[in-house]
Amino acid sequence: MYSEELTVSATATTAQPRCQEKCGNVSIPYPFGIGANCSKNSWFNVFCNDTSSNPPEMSFGGGRDLVDILAEGKVVTRGWSITRCDTSGEGFRIFYGHNFTSSPYFLSQESNKFITLGCDNLGYFIGSSSYQTIGGCMSFCNTTEFKINGTKLAVTTNPSECNGFGCCSTPVPPLQEFYITTRHINDLGFLRDEPSTRCATALIADRKWFNLSSYQVKNIESADRDVPMVLDWVIEFSSTCKTGNVSANCGSNTECKEHSSGNGYVCECKKGYQGNPYLPQGCQDIDECADLKANPCDGVCTNIPGDYVCSCVGSSLALLIAVLASICFYQLHKKLKSKKIKEKFFKQNGGLLLQQQISSEEGNVEQAKIFHAEELEKATDHYNVNRILGQGGQGTVYKGMLTDGRIVAIKKSKKVDESQIEQFINEVVILSQINHRNVVKLLGCCLETEAPLLVYEFIPCGTLFQHIHDQSDNMSCTWNNRLRIATEVAGALSYLHSAASTPIYHRDVKSTNILLDDKYRAKVSDFGTSRSIAVDKTHLTTAVHGTFGYLDPEYYQSSQFTEKSDVYSFGVVLVELLTGKEPIFLSRPGEQRSLATYFLTSIEENRLFEILDAQVVKEGEKVEVEAVAYLAKRCLNLNGKKRPTMKEVTIELEGLRISKGQAFVQETHQEVECFIRQPSNLWDTGSTSTRYGSLENSVGLPLDDKPLLHNTSSYSC
Template identity: 55%
Template sequence: MHGDGKRGCLGFRIITIIIAAVVGVVGVLLLVSGSWWLYKTMEKRKSIKLKQKFFRQNGGLLLQQHLSSSDQGGISKTKVFSSEELETATDGFNVNRILGQGGQGTVYKGMLADGVIVAVKRSTMVGEENLEGFINEVCILSQINQRNIVRLLGCCLEAEVPLLVYEFIPNGTLSEYLLRQNEEFPLSWEMRLQIAAETAGALCYLHSAASIPIYHRDIKSTNILLDHKYRAKIADFGTSRSLSVYQTHLTTSVQGTYGYLDPEYFWSSQYTDKSDVYSFGVVLAELLTGQKAILTNESQERKNLAAHFVLLMEENRILDIVDAQIKEHCPKEDVICVANIAMRCLNLNGKKRPTMKQVTSELERIIQLSQKKNVQQNNEEAESITAEVVSAWDDASTSITCSSFQVDQALSSSDVEPLVPFKTW
């Protein structure tokens, strides 16, 4: 202290005020940051609890039970996505990303963080029926590995509604190609035949080659997708069912799409592998005629394509309704063979229908015979062209020989002057 000590006291007070201010600011900062941390922690816990709630609500516990009780090794390969991943992939489920909509949900085009293009199926609000279908689809597709069945990449249960992630199939549905009559790229007869054989092969796999028999239960042209090479991929296994090896049928409430529904199943509520065969028969009729499963005439009367098809077959008039886009470019005998297969698939008596294995074999045989005919025809055309060339060459050689003989004769004549007289130097 100097003098009377007033100056020292003032400095002390200032220092005290500064320290108090700093302590106060630090305290406020600690309080704010602590409150922020507490808020974020509570929000995180709230988010976790909400995700757990959605997980239970979306049947996660039931799904875990199904998967743990299964001995299928392929199930473990199904990836579990976070809701944030799929939100980002679909741009917040942007309406511009919608690929299609149906009774069970909406499908969006998405891109994962690694650049893989996928299709994300966002289910409708979960009811007991929808939930069962969702769990069923995950369980069944996790066990399947077949090139003509759409591949399930994973699922997400922590969102408000269940999400399924599939491989992206770029060329839409078979129905779109048959009905829009794309003049720029019509489905040729060869393509239709190949699609039919691939679809039949996939169903044959489900019925008799999978580890457990599986009935699809909703085969139709809108559930057959076409990849970048226009190969068939069966989709939508929400209503599918697997069976034990001892079961021959399922007794269920009637489900399916009008126009594709097996009449025998409709009457008895018993679904068999032959019910899938009937639905496939309708798809064959669509491939042959280019028409919908339910026809609407000018007076807005609705007709069943299957019944109409069978009637024309019985009257030997099948060529009357063959799709105009293929009518002039398909072998008539092949069309009749495929139509006969469809006719047998559409038999009202399920026991008289062929199995999918028999259908697949017959379609593949038709394709092989058709390819052999094409090769034979090409060989014959090539031989014909070769013969024409040889003939023309022989004629030319004769002409050249004759001309040479005539020239020799002319040159030997004494009264003919050379065209270019010899010069002597």
């Protein structure tokens, strides 16, 4: 902790279960966390280097220095202290700053101040977009001088005050991007201009930390990260929260758990409770009777949930009856409240509409079951973190076991927009009717929670992405397996586009959304951004959703999604299967990062066989490989009209397999087992959740220590 006298760390805070609670003497409360799956998301990841330094070095939010985590939604990081000395009489201006845009952090207006030190110096801070001054102050000197730590500054009535003489200060707004700079007032053409050594310092610092009398003023040019600066953070991302508008209604309070409250800006335990308001059961009842100094009682003190009762000694029986009655009333009230909330969410999420669809003869969706919240809560062991299969932009997926013994994947979705309820219910009905062996089956849903819960069949053997890119043993994807998987995926997409009762566009085809079952068969998954379309329509005009590297450039430019947009994404998957390379090259700049661009350029330069995966070159016949490569090239055509349909793609791939005599061959035992030894991220739940710098990061947790039916943590092919 950088100053125990000036700041107070968050008390009664806890980390995620089984996660490191401290780094040195600094507590790391959730939503912050050390290690995989211990924080809310990557912005709250904390890295603790406690092996090579004492006290340990800490960083957070993408590599920024972390000094301390304070109560009430604040963290302390290191800011810049800049000093520039000028003896030439020519003006000077220097810039140092911070950029927290697109993050939940912003400069704390309450805790910081901007400070300028020096003679006749103008210090100010600016924004990045227009480079206009946002604020600042001037520090003056006269002919009399005084020294602090041997450095000449200016006369002041009280050296401990920043009153404008040699030192000035001003409040700062809640900025996310800002830069500090200095300029000598003489440069502006007024005040004295005699040559002298002119040193100017500017900094933004914790107002409790800065003290002029003890501050080590420097008389050499420097730019040091030695100043504690306080940042506020928000638990939800909205335009009002990002501005630091604490009084605004910043969210739906979904992040605030039981016995806590908040406006989306920060959460806090309700009166009578203490703990971590961001964790389930994080706010625990305080036993007020254990501290009678703070809770005076002249009679018999009895603790009750959230409060305590003080009664006279002579009425112990009456007190006992009153306490029991209050507890019973509280439990009854809690059950009734829970029931009303479930009924509210059920109606809010379109439950009545879904019931109508199920009961109607026209709907004919008996297989779409409506689950109760308690049933799914029990199936996931109260949504135990050890049951998490994957996290992403569309929600979190848990492994669960139903009362009939079936293993399922339960997706806790994001809240549904009320204007999209009817469309959401229609898509649930449509997806529940899909019965294709290469599409993950939707078994049903639960609408009694704020965000709907979707129940899918459980696919145990990982993603195609893992099999292509994370191989850990000698057994890899053979050419025959790659060709078969490509054919199966193409067939599933062709079915969705042209054979389903209502055409469905997937809108996020990628190798992490293709799962492999225990027979190594492909299963297309994650319909979180999928949309059904009327038979007489050719496209959807929507906000752009998808994953960088797979996103159709034509869709990105026009916002019109067609069936050919899925074809483009499938083309990228084909190239992954051919080359064994990931869809984005992080080490390359600009357009060179795209695997699709790299592949097309290589074909134009007649370098196809130089970029193919070694196993593809070794096992695939040249004619077959060239045919698949040419098909991928046509799928990646920038003009969507010139791309083949998924039905045409399927016919071509099936034709290749038939020509090899593999159309109906039973694969051997070695080919059908899956070989991911430590499956994680089995369910990529976010349409924008990837490892390549799209909108969110996806994090996977290990499966249960005690599997529900059979051990899925070790497979070999």
